[in-house]
Amino acid sequence: MITKIITKLTFLIVLFGSIQMQGQEKVYNGNPDTSFETARNLAFNQQRKAAQDTLINILSKYPNYNEIRSFLATTYSWDGDYKKARKTFAVVLEKDSRSQDTWIAAIKNELWADLPYAALEMTNNALKKFPHNAEFLYLKASAEESTNNPLDTLSTIQSILNQNPDDQKAQDYKKSLNTLLRKNSIGINASVDLYSSVFDPMQYYSIKYSRQTKYGSITPKLNLNRRFNENGAQFEVDLYPKIRKGLYAYVNVGVANSFLFPDVKYGAELFQSLPKSFEVSAGFRTLKYSSTTNIYTGSIGWYSGNSYWSFRPYFTPGETGTSTSGTLTYRKYRSDADNYLGISVGMGFSPEFNQFAFSATDPAIVNLESQKFNIGYYFTTANKQNAWGVQMGVAHQEIIFDQGNFFWIYSLALSWDLKFK
Template identity: 55%
Template sequence: MEIKKMISKIIAKLIVILIFLYAFQMFGQEKKFSGDPDSAFKTARDLASSNQRKQAQDTLLFILTKYPDYHDVRTYLATTYGWDADYKKAKKEFEVVLEKDPKNKPAWQGIIQNELWANAPFIALEMSDRALEQFPKDPDILLLKAKAQEQTEKTVDALDTVNLILKENPENKKAEELKYSLRKKVSLNTIGLILSADFYSAVFDPMQYYSLKYGRQTKLGSLTAKLNFNRRLNTNGEQLEIDMYPKIINGLYGYINAGYSNSPLFPKTKYGAELFKALSHGLEASLGFRTLNYATTTNFYTASVSWYTGNSYWSFRPYLTPGDVGTSFSGALTYRKYRSDADNYFSVSAGMGYSPELNQFNYTAVDNVKIGLKSQKINLGYNFTSRNQRNIYNTQFGITHQEELFSPGDYYWVYFVAFTWDVRFR
């Protein structure tokens, strides 16, 4: 009897397992896609564009259960994985498509872009060359190759690739935009000319300032040498000056300045340094000092807080200047509205207080007594480039309301105009 009961229980369990397996099979069959794949694909794209990517991916995978060779669906699925930074999963799906269809251009574009997103530009470059075997001189593939070359610091090669695109497709806007961007990196040298003048409502005759400069971008940072020439108070003067922006580590760089002159219009020597640190949320802060050596030495201290938000830039820079009558405070607030890139913008700056930096062109050896003078200024500027971005222009116009040195409480106006022209070259 015991054996019969045991056998009966085993048979009952087997029946339950068989029923379960049958139900599971039926359930699996019901889960297989049975609708219109094109309509479902459109639904998936709509979901993805509405930031419902998980639902979109589930729909795409469901379509592939019945149509595994629907390559547009699989390519789009891989692309959504790339958007989610799941680059390995994306690459796997792209490879499935390319294994079956080596002539699938969207899959080649997708897998190359995926490697660029994954910060694997050398692999992207290799993929580009393989794709070009299938699609020789294709402008879309060549553009991706140029981006890969740029990321691998083969800037000259990238520019050659873009020029190859434009030779066959001169109206390709994406290639033109990349070409302008690459030219900035390839053009490591810059020469420039600054012309400016101050016109006074009283006290002084017009004062003129000129500067000839040469700059070069290096792996350690930028370096600019300037020859400055001033004419004021019926006297001419020259000054040699060097500016450097050394790179230290990612997010941290410096500023170093030094100058020499044997003219009384300039300090005999000047030097300064500042440290800049990138912060989160588009913020940047700095702290530094400047020193001017006339017959006596003037030290002043400065800092800045800057904020990059969208196409806008805000910066506040205060100055603390110790003097014979105590320490004075001055400062300036600057706003820039960028257009196409960092070389094209409108700017406005407003400042208060007297500082050797804010009033650098009319500061002299006896000006320590001026530190407590009141002053307000506003400056408007426009920076723009030529169509090929080799030429950079800047125009400025400013007005200063300045308290007189020997007549406190009385003011005069200073009107400032300036024009700058820079030329980039290799």
């Protein structure tokens, strides 16, 4: 019995001693500045776990080395661990509230965490300690913009320009805000289709007004057409309601009293953002002439840098089967969404875009062959207030009443939009 007790005590003493020795081995004994530099190099070379281990080891002996703790919090923020970063930044600011770099990093952490109101509160606190500091004013402007307060953002940027009228960054920011504040626009589109045979030239005109709201955009339009020696008009409305972050819809309704247009048209589509800069959608279009045509469509889009790719198929059920068509689109953006080069190629016939094929007495024929190519260039004036566009296209289209024979269609379109507050 005594032997067993002695054995157990010996085991516990050895175990305790081993643990103590391991703990002693973890005690930091190096040069903190040299180790800090090493940790920084590791962090900047995508070895953040090793960098964090080194920083924590240094802090075990130098807990008041605030610059190291602040950098540790920054690495957490880079990793997306915003909550852990927030707690670590709070420890530093509690000890040293005059550390400007820590304030900046902590505010950016809230912005990256998509907590703009928390970031705004922090910038206001920082500006009490560093009045009129341009860096904090920029961060405040970013937070205000993220809370959908462009007027407050403009006021903050203007305070920077009041101190330094030559601040180019503030000047550019102000220009972009003025563009953002232009929530209204009017626009005119004009296009013509020239046919190699059968049809005379066809003219298309559109006048629109658009308004951006916090719920999405609304665009009423008046479409005017000159076709078959007849004139026709159509009124339609496009809506892009926001549902939640990453999800929005497209809704369209149109009416007309001319055979050049469907009597009634309507459609809807849902768009959902996906990881890796992808977006998908699914919806329908309905055209009511003497009979009703339903078109089912969707899209898959991908943003890569300043490039955008999209493929959109159309499926149109009919008496002779389901007609299928599709369009592949590529856009190369420049400074913003209003400045880009666009190219599209398509195959197949879709009545959404070939509405002239239907009349009040003829049934919808959709199983036609067609190939098309379009190229367009869109640009704005220096102040972003005027947006212009020119588009040219060519299509090889099967004749609707003489299937098996084709004509060529050459298209030219011009557009102009004026944006205002």
